[in-house]
């Protein structure tokens with residue numbers, strides 16, 4: 001899900017339109033308890049729309065988002081080296097003020113290119129981040145999920161809605177219409193099913209038909225999507241981990257995206273936070289001429305939003321994915337009535353849309369005040 005935050009960044013880079021052409025506009029998220037259908041999550045972006053400004057999310061297949069970003073990189077003539085796993089980095093020794101950084105691959109080879117600054121965007125398992133003194137062992141979450149992409153069924157599902165069904169916090173099934181792949185206009189949906197990572201072998205032994213029966217028991221309409229799934233290999237298992245670097249930079253290296261802060265995708269913010277990080281870093285680099293001095297500015301631009309959303313994701317995920325009996329009971333009893341109160345509804349939507357703490361405005365504000373300081 002691209003949230004209004006991520007879309008704002010893509011718009012600044014001139015990429016929003018191409019992302020929207022491949023993605024699917026999403027106006028809200030609806031979660032119901034199975035099988036009685038009671039609504040326990042109801043988010044509609046419109047609640048936050050101001051001055052006629054349309055507000056929405058865009059669900060997009062990972063390959064399509066990659067396609068949009070990759071094309072933008074290609075247009076900039078950036079050299080790309082593929083098939084190389086980076087393990088660590090080093091700074092060239094010697095005299096002179098500029099001592100460039102170099103990357104070291106998994107065979108221990110130091111690569112030829114030299115860099116003023118390394119930007120590590122290698123995700124939640126980043127080797128560089130794990131070597132950072134600011135890294136605290138990540139926590140592997142008990143629950144992950146199985147994910148697959150199926151043909152969208154417009155007769156039984158709504159185009160503009162992310163829908164989920166829950167039973168306590170141990171069962172969650174979701175359907176997210178997600179647009180199309182770059183080279184094929186078939187409209188797709190993502191189907192996901194919560195699973196404990198240590199239950200994967202039991203899941204495989206039970207087989208595909210047993211899984212399909214469980215899905216249909218909790219959500220009969222999902223039957224219309226399952227026909228496309230012919231074997232278990234069509235389901236990708238994703239496990240989730242949670243970590244936040246205390247400081248997203250070390251001399252010569254800046255961490256962005258999941259390398260700096262990873263979490264469960266329950267709030268659907270990770271890709272958006274990675275885009276916000278990239279934008280903040282670009283702004284910091286424009287202001288601080290010396291790349292060695294842009295880390296603290298970049299970190300300041302992102303600190304509040306990252307802290308808040310990492311904490312929110314960590315504390316809210318167990319309401320939807322855990323073995324707890326108490327948390328889903330609280331969710332099922334209170335979330336709906338509370339979310340009907342206008343203030344609470346706005347808060348929940350601000351959280352779900354990533355807009356709480358106005359992260360883009362904050363980056364722009366800090367950039368503007370730094371520029372003023374420099375010119376005075």
Ligand SMILES: Cc1cc2nc3c(=O)[nH]c(=O)nc-3n(C[C@H](O)[C@H](O)[C@H](O)COP(=O)(O)OP(=O)(O)OC[C@H]3O[C@@H](n4cnc5c(N)ncnc54)[C@H](O)[C@@H]3O)c2cc1C
Nearest residue numbers: 001085086121122123238257258265268269270271272274
């Ligand atoms: C199942 C699932 C659903 C999600 N749903 C959402 C959602 O709806 N909305 C949302 O905003 N976020 C979502 N997220 C989170 C989102 O995918 C991540 O936050 C986002 O992809 C982070 O982007 P990134 O560029 O930092 O890292 P990644 O997307 O993980 O990219 C890292 C890249 O670095 C490469 N790499 C890794 N290690 C090395 C190495 N050693 N050397 C060289 N290259 C390396 C990888 O191959 C990869 O290409 C979801 C995550 C999962 C797992």
